[in-house]
Amino acid sequence: MSAQIVVTVIGHDPALSEEFKGEITTFLRGLEDVKIDSEVELSARAQDYFLSTSQSVSNLRQMLKTVESDNSDIIVQENSKxxxxxxxxxxxxxxxxxxxxxxxxxxxxxxxxxxxxxxxxxxxxxxxxxxxxxxxxxxxxxxxxxxxxxxxxxxxxxxxxxxxxxxxxxxxxxxxxxxxxxxxxxxxxxxxxxxxxxxxxxxxxxxxxxxxxxxxxxxxxxxxxxxxxxxxxxxxxxxxxxxxxxxxxxxxxxxxxxxxxxxxxxxxxxxxxxxxxxxxxxxxxxxxxxxxxxxxxxxxxxxxxxxxxxx
Ligand SMILES: [Mg+2]
The missing domain is CATH 3.40.50.1000 (HAD superfamily/HAD-like)
Structure with missing residues (x-):
């Protein structure tokens, strides 16, 4: 089954640090009923995480607020065409x-x-x-x-x-x-x-x-x-x-x-x-x-x- 949800991290600096990307990956892996199917680099400062999960968009959005920095925006949406x-x-x-x-x-x-x-x-x-x-x-x-x-x-x-x-x-x-x-x-x-x-x-x-x-x-x-x-x-x-x-x-x-x-x-x-x-x-x-x-x-x-x- 393909990923149901995509999380996009957009940094405000010219590049997302490896450390921050690692934090996001670790955080997503630690969530109940979330599997990262793939990570796609959109840009040096924007990264997609495709998730298989039965969690709702709004639940994930709330949870991801804890890793979001002032220097980044985290967007959660359905992975639809x-x-x-x-x-x-x-x-x-x-x-x-x-x-x-x-x-x-x-x-x-x-x-x-x-x-x-x-x-x-x-x-x-x-x-x-x-x-x-x-x-x-x-x-x-x-x-x-x-x-x-x-x-x-x-x-x-x-x-x-x-x-x-x-x-x-x-x-x-x-x-x-x-x-x-x-x-x-x-x-x-x-x-x-x-x-x-x-x-x-x-x-x-x-x-x-x-x-x-x-x-x-x-x-x-x-x-x-x-x-x-x-x-x-x-x-x-x-x-x-x-x-x-x-x-x-x-x-x-x-x-x-x-x-x-x-x-x-x-x-x-x-x-x-x-x-x-x-x-x-x-x-x-x-x-x-x-x-x-x-x-x-x-x-x-x-x-x-x-x-x-x-x-
Ligand atoms: Mg206006």
């Missing part, structure tokens, strides 16, 4: 595809940073839900001229290391790519264009023409339509899988926020990317490295296979 055969990868935008939070960039532009920070703080303390905090923050942007705002913010967006290569490699495999953002459409659509993604959904900022400024377009301080929150991200991921006629097992959600967890829950797999501890804990896996290209290790690709895909 869908690990490698990805049909749809959905990304969060802020602090995932890009390093920044767009609302903070807009707040700085509009010089309402303190007010926005205060609302964010209240949201973190659970005094406001996502919809309320979005409404309050967008309310602060009323009257801003859209043309210059959009141009200026787009220029400031910094794509996360490894993202262009990851997207290019996945697309070459025939995988569909989407961004679902709790931010705003001008910027999500911009990233869709830059990274050649298949789909983007974000909140729509309402605009109006200001008669006192020769009818120039300004923000009216609210959003139009459904707010893109955690539930919306989950539903959209499922809709996309249906539309593209893909098994949900072949879908992945990648994000850093609590509002990415519902989509991770319905997707075939989920990756918490440099996320808050609470999100890392609740997500199917976590990745705290420098480059999102390392997601390919989670999908079971060796350095040589990644290089061939990107060639």
């Amino acid at each position: 869908f690990r490698k055969e990805k049909g749809l990868v959905v990304f969060d935008m802020d602090s995932t595809l890009i390093y920044q939070e767009v609302i903070e960039l807009i707040a700085a532009y509009a010089q309402v940073e303190e007010k926005v920070a205060e609302i964010t703080e209240r949201a973190m303390n659970n005094e406001l839900d996502f919809k309320q905090s979005l409404a309050e923050r967008v309310g602060l942007l009323k009257g801003i001229k859209t043309a210059t705002l959009y141009d200026e913010i787009k220029q400031k967006l910094r794509v996360t290391q490894g993202v262009p290569e990851l997207c290019r490699g996945l697309k070459k495999m025939g995988c569909k790519l989407a961004v679902l953002s709790g931010g705003f459409t001008p910027f999500a659509n911009h990233m869709k264009d830059v990274l050649e993604l298949d789909f983007a959904r974000a909140n729509v900022l309402a605009t109006e023409n200001d008669p006192s400024q020769n009818g120039v377009e300004i923000l009216s301080g609210h959003t139009i339509g459904d707010v893109v929150d955690g539930e919306c991200k989950a539903q959209t991921l499922l809709e996309l899988a249906r539309e593209y006629k893909l098994p949900v097992e072949s879908t992945v959600m990648v994000g850093d926020g609590g509002n990415d967890l519902p989509a991770m829950g319905v997707a075939g797999f989920g990756i918490a990317w440099n996320a808050k501890p609470r999100v890392q804990e609740a997500a199917p896996s976590k990745l705290n490295t420098q480059s999102l290209l390392d997601a390919f290790y989670i999908f079971g690709f060796t350095d040589a296979e990644i290089a061939a895909l990107l060639a």
